[in-house]
Amino acid sequence: MNMYLLVAFLLLVAMLFLILRPFLLGAAEPVTGLAADLSDPGARARSMAKVERVGRAAEGAAAVATSDDTLEAESDEQVAVVEDAAPAPASTDDIRAQVEAAIAARKAALQVKPCSGCDATVQPGDAFCRSCGTKVTA
């Protein structure tokens, strides 16, 4: 038998296995990713705890110096918790609302604005920009 034909046949078998596996063995994971996790009360509690933890860490970091990058990174983590969750039956909407409320609360707590002179982030309570010294206007 032609060796290359044999290799082609083996390739065909491997390809068929990859394509037909979900039908033969069943889909290993749900399409909706972490939906199952959020329908589990334990996982839900862990997600909320993570949001709180990230929020506290962000607050602590803001006390030193909070940048747009840091804020965005923290927000991303919080959002990722929600994004990874697909609509799960029953209480998912409530969870989402809670997470969004937590995000909104943290964002309000960490409200920052740009310096009019150099665009650097101005911390709450600053009278002058820490980067360029421009006076902070209300």
Add this chain to the structure above:
Amino acid sequence: MSELGSYAIALALAAALWGVVASIIGATRKREDFVRSAEGAVYAMALAVCVAAGSLLTLLVTGDFSVAYVADYTSKSLAVPYRFAAMWAGQGGSLLLWTWFSAILAVIITVQNRRKGWGVAPYAVTTFCVVTGLFAALVTVVESPFTLLPAPVADGQGLNPLLQNPLQIIHPLALYGGFILYTVPFALTISALAAGPDKGPWIKVATRWNAYSWIALTAGIILGARWAYAELGWGGYWGWDPVENASLLPWLTGTALLHTTLTHWKTGRLRVLGFVMVITTFILCLFGTFLTRSGVISSVHAFGQSSLGPIMGGAIFLILLVSGALLVWRLPMLRAPKSDALGHGWFGQRALAVLMIALTVAVLWGTMYPLFLRVLRDQEISVTPEFFRAVCTPLGVAVLAIFAVSPLLPGQSVENRRRETIVRGVIAAVSFVGLFALSSWQNPGVALVLAVALLAMITVVRKLAMRVTSAWSSSADSKVLAALRASGPYVAHVGLIVMLAAVTLNASLQQEGRVTLKVGQTATVAGQTVKIVDLQAAQLAESTAFVATVNLIGGDGGTMAVVATEQDQFTATGETHANVGIHVRPTEDIYLVLEAADTSAKTVTLNVFTNPAVLWIWMGGLIMALGGILFALPRRIGAPPMPLETVHDHDNELVRV
């Protein structure tokens, strides 16, 4: 081995077709098993394409001259690196390369997004399977690189000497890479349109991949220009050739796309324009491939006549139709949310996007006009570089002007607008008068462009310093990474300014002259004194090589540099190929082309070019690509990068989950 390649690519096509069907069924009917099967089809497709590509590379490297493609593009004497490069020297091989890259990218995107639960992943699989399947079909049905010759030949024809240049190993890879990488933002956009544009943060992923595509395309274009400069021997680097333009078009729309997607990401605005730009950029990538391969245009870069034009043209039309229909369908959902906040720097970003679109329209019109005339009126014309220069120069200057006055544009917070305006006006006026005087009151246009470029450079460097300082002082974790990332967009702008200024200088002040001299004679031509010191001829395997050694004489009368310039005359075809001699200096290149040589009379005919600022064109390009790389640096390991402009009102995007 060729049979294995043929079978493998046919299997890849079959897997792609199944991937399209299964992903659509899975996504529309919420059938998890079909979605997983479609993902399996992507892996299977990639496996098969890897086998096909491996087969072709093996055939090329081992020199199996029973295969037509191997015989056409390699020979026994061809160096091994160029045997690899022969994969993309011809039509069938380069189509297989595209299929290969696309299949690997499909696997990466599938693995990255399969568990995100956004609802866009199955449609991304559909899009990738359509694109990869299209190219697999072209390789299988129209231009197979695995076709056998009726009888094996003893040796192949070898690779075109013009392509035997290290840059030709990298340039096509970078260019193809750029084209193919644009499949990712396109696939994500189409998926978002199909699944609903608010399904998850796909725009962030698309922006990151858009940056990767832009970097690759920028590098590919610059390397291609450098190759043309060193190999083609006409003294320039960009001839506004249709195929060159075909690579520039997606770069222009891709640059506009970078700015629109960032605005979309950060403020939720410019969504419709962003979607249009993604689709346009990808269609232009396919269109560029169509132009190069269909035989509708003649160019030094084109692959010649081919029967794949109708198939590819039809496929492009179909993709455009489906994308457009999806866009129109989702249009009501894409309207910008009502918000007072336009975002920091919104005017400049929009203006740059509009200018890039205007440049795209101008270049596209100049490229396609001869084709329209040929089809509609059976009339043959060619659009000269003068048209492109006349149209693109004012638009390029407008880009510089936007950089120069950016702090004064609407949407910018500047403390003392009046003072800034006066200072800028004074700098522009003084630099214009100074530069005009430097040119002996000869070139007001050049002086004006350079004055604007200087002002733009000052503005961008100042912004760069402020942004880096701000990122450094405000970053809580990796300060170096934050500062480098923040500098990326401004570094890219610096590169563009350097390049535009250098292009202006080069186009305006280039000198050219031709001279015939005997060995030992000296002459001044194109502002440069040259002395012919030697002429040698050598008989090579396929050609006769004439090598002239030329002394470049400096202002003090001494020898500034010794340059060798060569002409190869091919025995079989009678063709000649120049190996240009270039003496590179920061201010200008001295570029010597050996036009003719007579060893018996000891005479040589030289074309001498004095090319100002060419080094800075390459440097500008490199700086631009570097800026893209800095921008694309991850925020932290495994996280997408931050955007280039500091936009503070990102609430819309964050809550829209």
